[in-house]
Amino acid sequence: MTAVETTPTEAADGSVGLPFTMPVELGKVREFLASTMGDVDAWITDPQCHIPPTFLASARLWQGPGEAVNPQSADTSRLLHAGQEYVFHGPPPRVGTTLSGQARISRVYRKRGRRGGEMTFTEVTTEFTDESGRLVATAVTTTVITEQTSEGDR
Numbered sequence: 001m002t003a004v005e006t007t008p009t010e011a012a013d014g015s016v017g018l019p020f021t022m023p024v025e026l027g028k029v030r031e032f033l034a035s036t037m038g039d040v041d042a043w044i045t046d047p048q049c050h051i052p053p054t055f056l057a058s059a060r061l062w063q064g065p066g067e068a069v070n071p072q073s074a075d076t077s078r079l080l081h082a083g084q085e086y087v088f089h090g091p092p093p094r095v096g097t098t099l100s101g102q103a104r105i106s107r108v109y110r111k112r113g114r115r116g117g118e119m120t121f122t123e124v125t126t127e128f129t130d131e132s133g134r135l136v137a138t139a140v141t142t143t144v145i146t147e148q149t150s151e152g153d154r
Helices: 008-012 025-033 053-062
Strands: 004-006 020-023 079-088 098-112 120-130 135-147
Touching: 020 053, 025 053, 053 079, 053 098, 053 120, 053 135, 098 135
Parallel strands: none
Antiparallel strands: 004 098, 020 098, 079 135, 098 120, 120 135
């Protein structure tokens, strides 16, 4: 498969979401651990503990309609989650921290698939800062929109 690079401006209008606030609450961290079958008691013995590395996945729940950026298609029957990456610029944030985040479409490219036709990959980068404005984490979500569904567009 050969990738055909496009610029964010061509493919996604350089979409940038509005800033959003994400309080890192102890109860939400416990709920996250319970929902992901994590060991709540082993992980949280200190109310000022660091978040689990994948907790930032819940940031989408803190984003309103203008704060999130989405791939170009509203047809979710052709939308796939292709990857997730978290980079921490120091230790993960602690419970009690209030994070500010902002998402942007950072890369769009296409590949030709064998069964689904052309696939459009979109990378959304969300940067998280703490109360002092220091960059504490970066999340990159990759989604794919296929040209047709796995059943074929009939």
